[in-house]
Amino acid sequence: MPALVFQDLTLGYDRHPAVHHLQAEIAEGSLTAIVGPNGAGKSTLLKGVTGALAPLDGKVSFGSLRREDIAYLPQQSEIDRSFPLTVVDLVAMGLWRETGPFRGLRPRHRDRIAAAIQAVGLEGFERRAIGALSGGQMQRALFARLLLQDAQLVLLDEPFTAIDARTMADLLGVVRRWHGEGRTVLAVLHDFDTVRAHFPRTMMLARELVAHGPTEKVLTAENQFRARQMCEACAGPPHVCGRSAA
Amino acid sequence: MIWDAVIQPFADFGFMRRALLGCVAISVGATPVGVFLMLRRMSLTGDAMAHAILPGAAVGYLVAGLSLGAMTIGGLIAGMAVALLSGFVTRVTALREDASLAAFYLISLALGVLIVSTRGSNVDLMHVLFGTVLALDNAALTLLCSIASLSVLTLALLFRPLVLECADPQFLRSVSSLSAVTHFTFLALVVMNLVGGFHALGTLMAVGIMILPAAAARFWAAGIGGMIAGAVAIAMLSSVSGLLLSYHYSLPSGPAIILVAGIFYAVSLVFGPVGGLVAQALPRRHFEV
Numbered sequence: 164m165p166a167l168v169f170q171d172l173t174l175g176y177d178r179h180p181a182v183h184h185l186q187a188e189i190a191e192g193s194l195t196a197i198v199g200p201n202g203a204g205k206s207t208l209l210k211g212v213t214g215a216l217a218p219l220d221g222k223v224s225f226g227s228l229r230r231e232d233i234a235y236l237p238q239q240s241e242i243d244r245s246f247p248l249t250v251v252d253l254v255a256m257g258l259w260r261e262t263g264p265f266r267g268l269r270p271r272h273r274d275r276i277a278a279a280i281q282a283v284g285l286e287g288f289e290r291r292a293i294g295a296l297s298g299g300q301m302q303r304a305l306f307a308r309l310l311l312q313d314a315q316l317v318l319l320d321e322p323f324t325a326i327d328a329r330t331m332a333d334l335l336g337v338v339r340r341w342h343g344e345g346r347t348v349l350a351v352l353h354d355f356d357t358v359r360a361h362f363p364r365t366m367m368l369a370r371e372l373v374a375h376g377p378t379e380k381v382l383t384a385e386n387q388f389r390a391r392q393m394c395e396a397c398a399g400p401p402h403v404c405g406r407s408a409a
Numbered sequence: 410m411i412w413d414a415v416i417q418p419f420a421d422f423g424f425m426r427r428a429l430l431g432c433v434a435i436s437v438g439a440t441p442v443g444v445f446l447m448l449r450r451m452s453l454t455g456d457a458m459a460h461a462i463l464p465g466a467a468v469g470y471l472v473a474g475l476s477l478g479a480m481t482i483g484g485l486i487a488g489m490a491v492a493l494l495s496g497f498v499t500r501v502t503a504l505r506e507d508a509s510l511a512a513f514y515l516i517s518l519a520l521g522v523l524i525v526s527t528r529g530s531n532v533d534l535m536h537v538l539f540g541t542v543l544a545l546d547n548a549a550l551t552l553l554c555s556i557a558s559l560s561v562l563t564l565a566l567l568f569r570p571l572v573l574e575c576a577d578p579q580f581l582r583s584v585s586s587l588s589a590v591t592h593f594t595f596l597a598l599v600v601m602n603l604v605g606g607f608h609a610l611g612t613l614m615a616v617g618i619m620i621l622p623a624a625a626a627r628f629w630a631a632g633i634g635g636m637i638a639g640a641v642a643i644a645m646l647s648s649v650s651g652l653l654l655s656y657h658y659s660l661p662s663g664p665a666i667i668l669v670a671g672i673f674y675a676v677s678l679v680f681g682p683v684g685g686l687v688a689q690a691l692p693r694r695h696f697e698v
Contacts, residue, residue: 247633
């Protein structure tokens with residue numbers, strides 16, 4: 164059963180499509196990398212799934228999932244790092260579904276916060292202000308928050324950009340753990356070696372779908388060449404698209 | 410000596426006790442809102458909203474004279490209208506919040522000055538702009554204390570979503586539909602406290618008691634709780650000191666209170682241990698790697 168179905172989905176900004184008539188299914192429990200050149204619509208697709216961006220055409224269907232079952236790590240977080248929050252405060256936000264706006268943190272919640280911080284290797288940083296964290300440490304803290312969200316569908320937008328190899332290895336461990344637990348994970352990535360090593364399935368985008376399936380069949384030289392050509396072809400003057408979702 | 414200078418003015422005169430109670434209520438209600446305004450980098454929004462309530466208060470004055478109820482309701486309506494309209498324009502058009510708020514508050518301010526100038530007198534305008542903290546009657550005190558109570562209660566209820574809305578609005582939008590509710594309730598709190606504050610301190614000075622103690626407290630506390638406690642304490646001390654200065658040296662009380670808060674801010678800026686100038690200049694010890 165698919166966790167996500169893109170039905171002739173077109174997403175964009177100011178009538179310019181970034182994702183154009185995408186037709187694809189993401190299987191429940193799958194671990195999928197989304198790859199493609201810059202401007203291929205990868206981040207836009209994730210925004211469409213979260214509902215932050217309304218489709219220009221077509222739609223996203225969720226199978227048995229609800230919007231609350233989605234956890235999303237954006238490429239550029241809007242977090243105000245100067246805001247007086249500690250690592251524990253930030254990670255505890257992941258419990259929103261259980262605590263809501265009013266309920267206090269119980270001992271079991273505190274245990275889970277501690278376990279999530281430990282799982283991403285941030286023990287000892289609990290009381291550190293988020294403004295004093297390095298980029299990699301901040302990414303670890305955000306992964307700990309995602310862990311607590313306990314979501315069935317996890318969306319990661321370039322989660323390993325500008326972090327060192329050790330941090331990346333640790334966070335890939337968290338991703339594998341999610342996959343092992345049967346959660347559906349969609350991650351936008353640029354490093355094909357990482358994709359080949361850790362992601363069984365890949366979707367290649369160049370505004371339109373280039374290929375989608377087992378990673379070794381998608382990441383071919385031919386597909387990469389085609390994706391580049393398709394993105395370059397998009398650079399001309401815009402014209403109104405005649406295709407429309409049924 | 411201390412009795413004469415500090416206690417006696419309040420012991421002897423009812424208007425001083427009323428002024429003190431009014432200022433304490435404003436300190437408790439408005440200052441925590443100011444801390445969140447500062448943390449959301451919206452300190453100047455308070456100033457804009459203070460100008461925005463002017464035409465409502467002026468229309469209230471035209472309809473019912475110097476009536477507490479009419480001016481309060483008018484101010485609330487004008488302030489909320491500007492907050493909602495600028496929020497609406499920000500969400501549905503390409504204009505950012507600072508520009509849309511500036512546009513609406515400037516229109517509102519011009520309208521307010523026009524109404525007051527054509528139909529009122531300069532004395533009335535001075536009342537609205539600078540308040541009358543030494544002439545607070547029972548109704549005004551009841552209003553100030555009610556607003557402070559409602560404000561503290563709402564902030565307590567809204568605390569968690571408000572922290573999320575300030576620190577990571579994208580995350581709040583992804584896990585909850587409370588983002589817009591939180592934003593507009595917070596703006597309503599700003600308007601409500603400014604409307605309460607303008608009876609005592611005037612529309613312009615009311616922003617001072619909201620923002621200056623908050624900015625000063627930022628230099629003394631690293632956490633939100635400490636900042637709120639510090640800001641309320643600084644606001645109360647400023648109120649007492651400002652009222653006494655006003656009493657002893659025949660100064661206008663609203664500006665005196667705000668100037669004392671300004672002195673607290675300047676001292677904090679220099680000597681505050683959390684990022685103050687001296688703390689930054691001194692050689693600091695650091696931890697082991």
